[in-house]
Amino acid sequence: MTTVAIAGAGPVGLTAALVLARRGVEVTVLEQGAGLAGESRASTFHPPTLEMLRDLGVVDTLLGKGLVASTFQYRERGGDPVATLDLGVLAGDTDFPYRVQCEQSKLTPILLDALPDSVRVRFGHTVDGVETGSHGVRVSTSRGPVRCDWLIGADGAHSAVRGGVGAEFEGSTYPERFLVASVDEQLDAALPGIAPINYVFDPDEWLVLLRTPDHWRVLLPTPADTADDLELRCLPERLARVADLGRSWRIAHASLYHVHERVAPRFRYGRVLLMGDAAHVNNPLGGLGMNSGIHDAVRMGSALADVLAGAPDEVLEQAVRQRRRVAVDHVQRTSRANWTRLRTHDAEYRRDLRELAADPAAARAYLRRACLMDSLESTA
Numbered sequence: 001m002t003t004v005a006i007a008g009a010g011p012v013g014l015t016a017a018l019v020l021a022r023r024g025v026e027v028t029v030l031e032q033g034a035g036l037a038g039e040s041r042a043s044t045f046h047p048p049t050l051e052m053l054r055d056l057g058v059v060d061t062l063l064g065k066g067l068v069a070s071t072f073q074y075r076e077r078g079g080d081p082v083a084t085l086d087l088g089v090l091a092g093d094t095d096f097p098y099r100v101q102c103e104q105s106k107l108t109p110i111l112l113d114a115l116p117d118s119v120r121v122r123f124g125h126t127v128d129g130v131e132t133g134s135h136g137v138r139v140s141t142s143r144g145p146v147r148c149d150w151l152i153g154a155d156g157a158h159s160a161v162r163g164g165v166g167a168e169f170e171g172s173t174y175p176e177r178f179l180v181a182s183v184d185e186q187l188d189a190a191l192p193g194i195a196p197i198n199y200v201f202d203p204d205e206w207l208v209l210l211r212t213p214d215h216w217r218v219l220l221p222t223p224a225d226t227a228d229d230l231e232l233r234c235l236p237e238r239l240a241r242v243a244d245l246g247r248s249w250r251i252a253h254a255s256l257y258h259v260h261e262r263v264a265p266r267f268r269y270g271r272v273l274l275m276g277d278a279a280h281v282n283n284p285l286g287g288l289g290m291n292s293g294i295h296d297a298v299r300m301g302s303a304l305a306d307v308l309a310g311a312p313d314e315v316l317e318q319a320v321r322q323r324r325r326v327a328v329d330h331v332q333r334t335s336r337a338n339w340t341r342l343r344t345h346d347a348e349y350r351r352d353l354r355e356l357a358a359d360p361a362a363a364r365a366y367l368r369r370a371c372l373m374d375s376l377e378s379t380a
C-alpha cells in the first residue's frame, strides 16, 4: 500500500515523485525498465522548466551537464540566417534567459539522486492493469499488485495506465516521419555563424540542426512509407547536402520515427492522473513535449499534494483542466505551427521574423509564448 504510485521513471514521473515527496507524501515509482532509460530523446530545457528545476534543487547539476543556448536561428536552406532570436530579452522575466541543451537522459539520474530515501523506486515493474475505486486504485504489475490511494500515469505515449482506465488517445499521425541523426562533427566550423539551435526552411527538405553536449543533431523529414534501411542508406548523401565536409559525416546514431499529435479526453479518471506523453503527444519542433510534461508534473503534483493535505478536490480539478487546455491550446498549436512554417515559401513570414528579431518588445512577446512561459499564466 502506498499513497501515490507513479508509473514511469522518466523526467515527468520522477519530477512528480520529487514534488510529492518534498511535500511529505509517500510515493512509489513503478518503472518497467531494468534501470533508467539511456537513449536520448528530448534535448532542450526552456526557461520556465529551469525555474521549476531550480525550485526542486536540481538545476545547478543540470546546468553543469548542459550547454547554455542564448540564441536560436531561423535559416534559409543553403543560405544565410533569416533571423537570430536572442533569449536575453527575457532577462526581466526569468533568472534563466536562455535554453539549456542537454539530453533528457542526463536529467533522470539527477532527479533520481534527489529523491528522498522515503521514495521507493521499483525497476522491472511493468504495469498491466488498473482497477479504480472510490477509495483507491489497484495496479497489476509484472511483479504483483500494488495498492495506492492515487495513481499517476507518466508512462509515455504507449501508457498502460491510460489504456487501463480505458481512455482514448485521439488525434492524427503526421504524413512524414522524422529522421534524427546524432553526428560526431563540429558543425559550427562547417557552417560558420550557426546558433546552437537552427530551424532551416525549405518546402521539400526543411531541417533542424541542434547542439547537445555530446553531439550535433540533424532532424530531416522522411516519407512515411519507405523502408527504414533505404532511408538510413541515403542518410550520408542527405547530410552531405546539408554541409559538404569533403568526406562522409561521422554518424554516431540515427533513428526514424512516426510523429503523432494526440491528446487524452481527460487528464483525470477518478484517482488516476495522466501526465506528459501519457496524456498528450506532439511533434518535437520547439522542444515542447518534455518541457510541458515537466510542467504537468509540477502543477498537477502540487495540486495533488494540496488535496492530500486537506484542500478541496476542486484545486486538483482546476489544475487538471488547466494542463489539458495548455496541451491543446499552446503545445499542440505551437508545435504544429512550427512544422507548417518550416515548409513554407512565404516571404512575408520571413520578413515578420526579421522584424521580430530587431524589436526587443515583439521578440519578448514571441519568446514568452514559444517557451511556454505564457501558458503557465493562463487561467483554468
Ligand SMILES: O=C(O)CCc1cccc(O)c1
Residues within 6 Å of the ligand: 041, 042, 043, 044, 178, 180, 197, 208, 210, 217, 219, 284, 285, 286, 287
Ligand atoms: O526544437 C527543438 O529544440 C527540438 C527539435 C528536435 C527535433 C527532433 C529531435 C530532437 O531531439 C529535437
